[in-house]
Amino acid sequence: MVNTKLKKQIDDRQIQIFKALADPIRLEIIEYLKHTDHEIACGEVGRAVNISKTSGSYHFKLLESAGLINTRREAREKYVTLNKSTFDKYVTDFYQNI
Amino acid sequence: MVNTKLKKQIDDRQIQIFKALADPIRLEIIEYLKHTDHEIACGEVGRAVNISKTSGSYHFKLLESAGLINTRREAREKYVTLNKSTFDKYVTDFYQNI
DNA sequence: AAAATAGTTCAAATGTTTTTGAACTATTTA
Protein backbone atom coordinates (compact mmCIF):
# COMPACT_ATOMS: atom_id res chain seq x y z
CA MET A 1 0.00 0.00 0.00
CA VAL A 2 1.20 3.47 -0.94
CA ASN A 3 0.14 5.26 2.19
CA THR A 4 -1.06 3.32 5.19
CA LYS A 5 -1.52 6.41 7.33
CA LEU A 6 -3.87 8.05 4.84
CA LYS A 7 -5.96 4.89 4.61
CA LYS A 8 -6.17 4.87 8.39
CA GLN A 9 -7.30 8.49 8.56
CA ILE A 10 -10.04 7.83 6.03
CA ASP A 11 -11.14 4.88 8.08
CA ASP A 12 -11.20 6.98 11.24
CA ARG A 13 -13.47 9.47 9.57
CA GLN A 14 -15.68 6.67 8.28
CA ILE A 15 -15.93 5.18 11.76
CA GLN A 16 -16.63 8.54 13.34
CA ILE A 17 -19.53 8.97 10.92
CA PHE A 18 -21.01 5.53 11.55
CA LYS A 19 -20.68 6.10 15.30
CA ALA A 20 -22.49 9.39 14.98
CA LEU A 21 -25.30 7.64 13.10
CA ALA A 22 -25.52 4.73 15.53
CA ASP A 23 -27.73 6.37 18.12
CA PRO A 24 -31.51 6.74 18.31
CA ILE A 25 -31.50 10.38 19.42
CA ARG A 26 -29.10 11.40 16.68
CA LEU A 27 -31.09 9.49 14.06
CA GLU A 28 -34.22 11.29 15.21
CA ILE A 29 -32.45 14.62 14.92
CA ILE A 30 -31.25 13.74 11.43
CA GLU A 31 -34.67 12.59 10.32
CA TYR A 32 -36.20 15.75 11.72
CA LEU A 33 -33.70 17.94 9.91
CA LYS A 34 -34.16 16.03 6.66
CA HIS A 35 -37.89 16.76 6.77
CA THR A 36 -37.32 20.40 7.51
CA ASP A 37 -36.35 22.55 4.59
CA HIS A 38 -35.52 25.74 6.53
CA GLU A 39 -32.68 26.43 8.91
CA ILE A 40 -33.71 25.62 12.45
CA ALA A 41 -32.26 26.29 15.92
CA CYS A 42 -30.88 23.49 18.16
CA GLY A 43 -33.45 24.30 20.83
CA GLU A 44 -36.38 23.80 18.51
CA VAL A 45 -35.03 20.45 17.30
CA GLY A 46 -34.30 19.40 20.87
CA ARG A 47 -37.85 20.21 21.91
CA ALA A 48 -39.20 18.29 18.92
CA VAL A 49 -37.24 15.16 19.82
CA ASN A 50 -37.78 15.65 23.52
CA ILE A 51 -34.32 15.86 25.02
CA SER A 52 -32.73 18.11 27.62
CA LYS A 53 -30.60 20.99 26.43
CA THR A 54 -27.47 19.39 27.90
CA SER A 55 -28.18 16.25 25.95
CA GLY A 56 -28.90 18.28 22.83
CA SER A 57 -25.64 20.14 23.20
CA TYR A 58 -23.77 16.85 23.43
CA HIS A 59 -25.45 15.27 20.42
CA PHE A 60 -25.29 18.32 18.15
CA LYS A 61 -21.60 18.70 18.92
CA LEU A 62 -20.99 15.09 18.01
CA LEU A 63 -22.95 15.38 14.77
CA GLU A 64 -21.08 18.53 13.89
CA SER A 65 -17.67 17.07 14.56
CA ALA A 66 -18.58 14.12 12.37
CA GLY A 67 -19.38 16.63 9.61
CA LEU A 68 -22.99 15.51 9.35
CA ILE A 69 -24.44 18.91 10.19
CA ASN A 70 -23.42 22.49 9.60
CA THR A 71 -24.04 25.10 12.21
CA ARG A 72 -24.22 28.84 12.26
CA ARG A 73 -24.46 30.88 15.39
CA GLU A 74 -26.63 33.94 15.33
CA ALA A 75 -26.48 35.71 18.66
CA ARG A 76 -28.04 33.42 21.28
CA GLU A 77 -29.12 30.77 18.86
CA LYS A 78 -27.36 28.12 16.88
CA TYR A 79 -28.87 27.12 13.59
CA VAL A 80 -28.30 23.67 12.15
CA THR A 81 -28.71 22.06 8.74
CA LEU A 82 -27.73 18.67 7.39
CA ASN A 83 -24.51 18.48 5.43
CA LYS A 84 -25.71 16.37 2.54
CA SER A 85 -22.30 16.00 0.96
CA THR A 86 -21.05 14.03 3.98
CA PHE A 87 -24.00 11.67 3.70
CA ASP A 88 -23.34 11.26 -0.01
CA LYS A 89 -19.65 10.57 0.39
CA TYR A 90 -19.57 8.45 3.54
CA VAL A 91 -22.99 6.79 3.64
CA THR A 92 -24.59 6.60 0.20
CA ASP A 93 -21.31 5.85 -1.56
CA PHE A 94 -19.79 3.79 1.25
CA TYR A 95 -20.24 0.34 -0.24
CA GLN A 96 -19.07 1.40 -3.67
CA ASN A 97 -15.95 3.04 -2.28
CA ILE A 98 -14.60 0.38 0.04
CA MET B 1 -48.50 8.21 12.46
CA VAL B 2 -50.11 4.94 11.40
CA ASN B 3 -47.82 2.61 13.29
CA THR B 4 -45.33 3.92 15.79
CA LYS B 5 -44.11 0.47 16.78
CA LEU B 6 -43.17 -0.46 13.22
CA LYS B 7 -41.28 2.79 12.80
CA LYS B 8 -39.39 2.03 16.00
CA GLN B 9 -38.46 -1.46 14.85
CA ILE B 10 -37.14 -0.11 11.58
CA ASP B 11 -35.10 2.41 13.50
CA ASP B 12 -33.72 -0.29 15.78
CA ARG B 13 -32.55 -2.26 12.77
CA GLN B 14 -31.01 0.86 11.27
CA ILE B 15 -29.18 1.60 14.51
CA GLN B 16 -28.01 -1.98 14.85
CA ILE B 17 -26.53 -1.73 11.36
CA PHE B 18 -24.74 1.56 11.97
CA LYS B 19 -23.40 0.19 15.27
CA ALA B 20 -22.09 -2.86 13.48
CA LEU B 21 -20.33 -0.61 10.98
CA ALA B 22 -18.89 1.71 13.61
CA ASP B 23 -15.84 -0.34 14.52
CA PRO B 24 -12.41 -0.56 12.91
CA ILE B 25 -12.13 -4.34 13.10
CA ARG B 26 -15.53 -4.87 11.57
CA LEU B 27 -14.83 -2.34 8.83
CA GLU B 28 -11.62 -4.18 8.05
CA ILE B 29 -13.50 -7.46 7.86
CA ILE B 30 -16.08 -5.92 5.55
CA GLU B 31 -13.45 -4.38 3.31
CA TYR B 32 -11.63 -7.68 3.17
CA LEU B 33 -14.80 -9.54 2.24
CA LYS B 34 -15.73 -6.97 -0.39
CA HIS B 35 -12.40 -7.53 -2.12
CA THR B 36 -12.76 -11.27 -2.01
CA ASP B 37 -15.05 -12.80 -4.57
CA HIS B 38 -15.08 -16.36 -3.20
CA GLU B 39 -16.60 -17.68 -0.01
CA ILE B 40 -14.06 -17.60 2.79
CA ALA B 41 -13.85 -19.07 6.28
CA CYS B 42 -13.92 -16.90 9.45
CA GLY B 43 -10.49 -18.13 10.44
CA GLU B 44 -8.88 -16.99 7.22
CA VAL B 45 -10.44 -13.53 7.51
CA GLY B 46 -9.46 -13.32 11.15
CA ARG B 47 -5.85 -14.14 10.29
CA ALA B 48 -5.89 -11.55 7.50
CA VAL B 49 -7.06 -8.79 9.83
CA ASN B 50 -4.96 -10.05 12.71
CA ILE B 51 -7.39 -10.75 15.52
CA SER B 52 -7.77 -13.61 17.99
CA LYS B 53 -10.35 -16.25 17.28
CA THR B 54 -12.38 -15.18 20.31
CA SER B 55 -12.47 -11.66 19.02
CA GLY B 56 -13.33 -12.94 15.53
CA SER B 57 -16.18 -14.99 16.91
CA TYR B 58 -17.58 -11.91 18.66
CA HIS B 59 -17.32 -9.64 15.62
CA PHE B 60 -18.65 -12.13 13.08
CA LYS B 61 -21.63 -12.85 15.30
CA LEU B 62 -22.38 -9.17 15.57
CA LEU B 63 -22.09 -8.64 11.81
CA GLU B 64 -24.33 -11.61 11.19
CA SER B 65 -26.99 -10.52 13.62
CA ALA B 66 -27.01 -7.12 11.94
CA GLY B 67 -27.64 -8.93 8.65
CA LEU B 68 -24.47 -7.59 7.06
CA ILE B 69 -22.98 -11.01 6.41
CA ASN B 70 -24.36 -14.43 5.57
CA THR B 71 -22.77 -17.49 7.00
CA ARG B 72 -22.81 -21.15 6.15
CA ARG B 73 -21.30 -23.80 8.33
CA GLU B 74 -19.55 -26.67 6.65
CA ALA B 75 -18.27 -29.14 9.24
CA ARG B 76 -15.60 -27.40 11.31
CA GLU B 77 -15.58 -24.23 9.29
CA LYS B 78 -17.91 -21.29 8.94
CA TYR B 79 -17.97 -19.54 5.61
CA VAL B 80 -18.92 -15.90 5.35
CA THR B 81 -19.99 -13.57 2.56
CA LEU B 82 -21.29 -10.03 2.55
CA ASN B 83 -25.04 -9.59 2.33
CA LYS B 84 -25.15 -6.86 -0.29
CA SER B 85 -28.90 -6.33 -0.05
CA THR B 86 -28.55 -5.12 3.55
CA PHE B 87 -25.90 -2.61 2.50
CA ASP B 88 -28.14 -1.45 -0.34
CA LYS B 89 -31.21 -1.05 1.80
CA TYR B 90 -29.74 0.34 5.03
CA VAL B 91 -26.58 2.10 3.95
CA THR B 92 -26.67 3.12 0.28
CA ASP B 93 -30.36 4.06 0.38
CA PHE B 94 -30.33 5.40 3.93
CA TYR B 95 -30.44 9.10 3.19
CA GLN B 96 -33.06 8.74 0.50
CA ASN B 97 -35.30 6.68 2.76
CA ILE B 98 -35.34 8.69 5.96
C1' DA C 1 -7.16 -43.23 19.38
C1' DA C 2 -4.48 -39.09 20.10
C1' DA C 3 -3.43 -34.62 18.43
C1' DA C 4 -4.62 -30.76 15.83
C1' DT C 5 -7.81 -27.45 13.98
C1' DA C 6 -12.13 -24.35 13.66
C1' DG C 7 -15.06 -22.13 16.08
C1' DT C 8 -18.06 -21.01 20.52
C1' DT C 9 -19.12 -19.68 25.21
C1' DC C 10 -18.43 -17.62 29.53
C1' DA C 11 -17.24 -14.34 33.07
C1' DA C 12 -14.15 -10.85 34.51
C1' DA C 13 -11.70 -6.80 33.35
C1' DT C 14 -11.24 -2.82 30.72
C1' DG C 15 -12.62 0.84 27.83
C1' DT C 16 -16.01 4.02 25.78
C1' DT C 17 -20.27 6.51 25.39
C1' DT C 18 -24.22 8.68 27.29
C1' DT C 19 -26.87 10.97 30.89
C1' DT C 20 -27.42 14.08 34.58
C1' DG C 21 -27.56 18.36 37.19
C1' DA C 22 -25.26 22.43 38.57
C1' DA C 23 -22.80 26.35 37.32
C1' DC C 24 -21.55 29.10 33.67
C1' DT C 25 -21.52 32.87 29.35
C1' DA C 26 -23.89 35.65 26.19
C1' DT C 27 -27.89 37.72 24.44
C1' DT C 28 -32.57 39.42 24.52
C1' DT C 29 -36.87 41.04 26.69
C1' DA C 30 -39.62 43.28 30.28
Add this chain to the structure above:
DNA sequence: TAAATAGTTCAAAAACATTTGAACTATTTT
Protein backbone atom coordinates in the same frame (compact mmCIF):
# COMPACT_ATOMS: atom_id res chain seq x y z
C1' DT D 1 -31.12 46.68 35.18
C1' DA D 2 -33.37 42.33 36.39
C1' DA D 3 -35.25 38.31 34.52
C1' DA D 4 -35.60 35.17 30.89
C1' DT D 5 -33.77 32.49 27.15
C1' DA D 6 -30.21 29.75 24.23
C1' DG D 7 -26.65 27.22 24.53
C1' DT D 8 -22.02 25.29 26.77
C1' DT D 9 -18.99 23.05 30.07
C1' DC D 10 -17.77 20.06 33.67
C1' DA D 11 -17.37 16.01 36.51
C1' DA D 12 -19.65 12.06 38.39
C1' DA D 13 -22.60 8.27 37.58
C1' DA D 14 -24.69 4.93 34.78
C1' DA D 15 -24.95 2.21 30.80
C1' DC D 16 -22.93 -0.20 27.16
C1' DA D 17 -19.24 -2.40 24.14
C1' DT D 18 -14.97 -4.83 23.67
C1' DT D 19 -11.09 -7.76 25.01
C1' DT D 20 -9.08 -11.57 27.26
C1' DG D 21 -8.01 -16.29 28.51
C1' DA D 22 -9.68 -20.67 29.86
C1' DA D 23 -12.67 -24.32 29.04
C1' DC D 24 -15.57 -26.27 25.83
C1' DT D 25 -17.77 -28.97 21.26
C1' DA D 26 -17.19 -30.86 16.88
C1' DT D 27 -14.50 -32.26 13.14
C1' DT D 28 -10.36 -33.68 10.74
C1' DT D 29 -5.66 -35.42 10.43
C1' DT D 30 -1.86 -38.36 11.92
